[in-house]
Amino acid sequence: MRIYDTMARTRIALDLPHNRVIRVFVCGPTVQDNFHIGHARTYIFFDAFVKYLRTSGYRVFYLQNITDIDDKIIDRANAEGVSYDVISRRYTEEFHIIMSRLRVDSVNFFAHATDHIAEILAQISILIRKGIAYETDDGVYFDISKFPDYGKLWGQNPDTLLSSSDTSATKKNPRDFAIWKKMKPGEPYWESPWGKGRPGWHIEDTAITDRYFGPVYDIHGGGMDLIFPHHDAEIAIERSISGKDRLVDYWIHTGMINVNDEKMSKSLKNFVTIREVLRSYGAEDLRFALLNANFSSSLNYSESLLQEARRNVSQISILYNKVLLKLGDSAKYRMDYDMISSLNSIVRDNMDFRGLFRDVIKLVGSWNADLEHLGKDELNQAYSVLKWVDSFAGIIRKGSSDVTVSGTVELLLNIRKDLRTIKQYQLADSIRSRLLEMGVYIEDNGSDTAWWLNSAEGGDDS
RNA sequence: GGAUAGGUGGCAGAGCGGUCAUGCGUGGGACUGCAGAUCCCAUCUAAUAGGGUUCAACUCCCUACCUAUCCUCCA
Incomplete structure (x- = not known):
């Protein structure tokens, strides 16, 4: 496999071991507000990435943090006149609901920052003991002059950085970053050797990954906008503590979502x-x-992007459901088809899901062209290919897995089939339109009828 | 100013030194009780600008211009 690695600044071989669990960490959200499709992009990509690795036979432990204490959460809480954890709990719950609706379900464990204060304090102590961090009136700071590689991930020469807008006068260097922020009146706090306060953002992640993965792990992901300073700060912290030459083997960053060519924000x-x-x-x-x-x-995000996607998704899903209908109980998922391995080689090169979709759509077209003449083996191949794609991409709309729902729908469709046979079209059509209203989309193909739950059924808008 | 990624047909977006993907859209046809879906054919005949290398450049090199992101919290 190959992947674009941020540190190497080019596509490099992604050599992962099969004989142990692969440790993947992706920066999760700060739970302060509703989530937008920029979040969706990053978490859907890593969901597909991790699932792809698993489908390919790797064992992966996918860890994600939740930043549940942060200046913005406090601001929001103050604005609403509630305690900070009302906000963080509300949006943590919202995050999980949204992710599950997006079929993002590959994360093994969510680590909350506030559950790891002890680990954070331990890291701060080590940094102070080593003379790498120092205490001031308002916090504890990481002294970047003690870490020559600072900025390396983003390829910055420290001298060419635009001057920092941070005017805090207590720091030795304006770019030194807080690893502990001392409490101001009315703010939530935890006890520490440096007084009451809360952790800085960057050290939350290193405390968490160090605890579960150790000082060096396999893959670190996140959005592009986190590269600097966040990920460079993580590198600085953890490597200063561990003395190792790296924090992870691979850095993978997702691009931003733009609207009218400007970053969504x-x-x-x-x-x-x-x-x-x-x-x-x-x-x-x-x-x-x-x-x-x-x-x-x-x-670049636009309505037409989604419309085009919906069209493609429909095309693939409809064929999938038709094939499944033809195969019935004899459908057997097999991954050893040559067709799958050739599609696989597309994905293996830099997670090229786009290239994969392109070829899948071509295949769908060819299957559609002579659907009536496909033999059992060919049908099963089509079924397996699509199921394989769906196992990580999650792009196929399916019938309900709810036995009661599907049983009821099948019953209605059988009745409708009889009605059509005796040309009672008015009744048959009214069943169709009633089902559609209930979110069940059906499609006649000769005497057969394929169906699935209509994705545009909407949802709770609470 | 520095770093990074780019500038391709109506739109989205690949690859490749010489035969210009693919999807969407558009036009026509087939099929169908209807709806939908599907298929076939056609259409659009592109490459920011200026140099250079070459028998040949959209593809390599140089220059200019333009765009986005990061350098402050951010997926």
């Missing part, structure tokens, strides 16, 4: 929330749209 008020999108589109549509691009390129 709160300040520009151009962000689209995931909930908004899910009101009109299915999770599969969004997944397709976001995966249908080079993961490290920025992606």
